[in-house]
Amino acid sequence: MSHSNHYADHSTPALPLHLLDRDGYGAWRAAQPAAAAAWLDAQGFQPAPGSVALLPAEDALALAEQPNLPGTVATHPNWRRRLPQPLPAEPLQQAMVAFADARQGAGSGQLA
DSSP, X not given: OOOOOOSOOTTSOOOOOOOOOHHHHXXXXXXXXXXXXXXXXXXXXXXXXXXXXXXXXXXXXXOSSOSOOTTOSSSSXXXXXXXXXXXXXXXXXXXXXXXXXHHHHHHTTOOO
């Protein structure tokens, strides 16, 4: 399976993410520019529950030191650890592809 780069190019403007429930979709769609509404119609878009999955970089890179250990106030540098710089892009990309593949398999009823 082929995957595109899963992180944004910093020179590319970001697109807004709108979080809506089904009841709010109609009013939101009506407020969109005509071109956006036409695109939504052409895609056959219907509001539906979605899912979000997060892959912490520390886990993706299999780092031994985690940024936070709950319950350790004085004995662990919570939220003070930094990621390696520069980030090792190839291992990070491989982990993200494996994560996406596993989620796709889980979504089809298969365990990856």
